[in-house]
Amino acid sequence: MKGLLKFITCGSVDDGKSTLIGHILYDAKLLYADQEKALELDSKVGSREGAIDYSLLLDGLMAEREQGITIDVAYRYFTTDRRSFIVADTPGHEEYTRNMAVGASFADLAIILLDATQGVLVQTRRHARICALMGIRYFVFAVNKMDLIGYDQEKFNAIQAEILQLAGELGLESVKIIPVSATEGDNVTKKSDNIPWYTGEPILTYLEEVDVTEKAKEQGFYMPVQRVCRPNHTFRGFQGQIEAGEVHVGDTLTVLPGNETASVKSILVAGKEADTAQTGQPVTIQLDKEIDVSRGCVLENGSGITAAQKFTTTLLWMDDNNLSAGGDYFIKLGTKLITGTVTEISYKIDVNTGEHHPTDILGKNEIAVCSIVLDEKIPLDVFKKHKTMGELILIDRVTNMTSACGVVEQFASGNETEEPVFVYGDLKARGDIFEEFYYNMEKSLIAKHKPEQKTYTVGDEIPTKSETYEYPEYFDILILRDQAAVQVRDNKIEAILPLADYRYSGVPVVNGRGFAVNVKSQKDLQAFLDGYGQGETDTEFWNHWLTFGTYRKVIFHENYWEI
Incomplete structure (x- = not known):
């Protein structure tokens, strides 16, 4: 049985995201009897003239049902004989782009739905770009509502060409394109007789088989310090989750940003001593000497992670108030919370064309490349090399609301990048x-x-x-x-x-x-x-x-x- 798969569904309003996942749960017999009965009863007063409305399984808020749209992120856990899943069903409307970005931040794979009657829309491009920005490497483009175009292969091929062009523009690493009908169940959990010209697997089969760990390996060992544990005067341990690599008793670790080194004296996993620990495990690491370590530091060995104060980031702006150069925010990166200033907005990115446009102001739901200066050096790295040390959020210092999310594109680790005077x-x-x-x-x-x-x-x-x-x-x-x-x-x-x-x-x-x-x-x-x-x-x-x-x-x- 393959490991847990965390995935997100996104697309434009009424593209059938909730219906798709609801149909998977229903067809795969993953509902309790009372859930199935309730779904059938609710569907009778819904918008499908008594036919089962699978979207009701995920749209949990009454206000959402009344509007017929999803406005919050709905999470659902389910298990088949071959794999366990957590799915985030996200809003389609542009107004709720921040909600969609939150869902994307946890996912390994994205299912982006398109309406076969409309093809690739601006929201399709927006969602694909945001998912790529948040580090998702695996994409399924589900061309939905094939029943409304009579399962026409030529129309599907035209949409497929648009998707492949978009994938090339964004540099998407793994792309699967599947023609489906979420309401009718075509290519959702089993191959469709209505689409004989499609020779690939249905969505659920692909989800059960895809290996999302193949391209996700990161160099070296590193663990952001979440907490310093001092139960008594004889023990001082550093707690956190190992984000990459392995650590063994006796290993020499470097502590960032101070660059001090020490050897691993002991490792505790789930409260029990162990000789080694690896990626994904929450651990307590004790070092063989007293050095300066606090929350926000990073223990590393061979990762190439360093400390920096200035960096360039691609930001998705999610605040109702505009961003302008000079804005100062709390910045959360790894386990570190620090104040910093957006010193420059280099350009914003057109989500439709990918073109760069010079600007001084960034509005809600826009994406831009910006420069940030922190109050001090902290451990970080380029997002593509070490995900946890390259993803960040900006928090408004007055309202404490999340204003933006982004990734580190490049940085100056010291003065070596400065030009001589x-x-x-x-x-x-x-x-x-x-x-x-x-x-x-x-x-x-x-x-x-x-x-x-x-x-x-x-x-x-x-x-x-x-x-x-x-x-x-x-x-x-x-x-x-x-x-x-x-x-x-x-x-x-x-x-x-x-x-x-x-x-x-x-x-x-x-x-x-x-x-x-x-x-x-x-x-x-x-x-x-x-x-x-x-x-x-x-x-x-x-x-x-x-x-x-x-x-x-x-x-x-x-x-x-x-x-």
């Missing part, structure tokens, strides 16, 4: 020295605005004055992270040299961000460099040596994100 020979140095500091009146936030970046070398004149900074005509820049020094004389770069070759020359000194460095002699310089190299704590070190207001200031701005 100063270049000379083999020396390359980065810096924020020319960025502007604004106080956003609308959001009550202080942040930097990065103008179009230029690269400077020896002999170039640099901008020493702007809205938020003013540097002397003669000064030196010490860029510690790249171990470089830049000497500016009469507003021009006189030299770019390794930090090891730099000597204090009596002119003012700033760091790579433009903050004054309190160095007044060669002795001060050496103490500053030694302190940085010895790893003094950030706050102690920077408060002692740096001053913000000497050459920089913060000015008020109505909304600097729109610059």
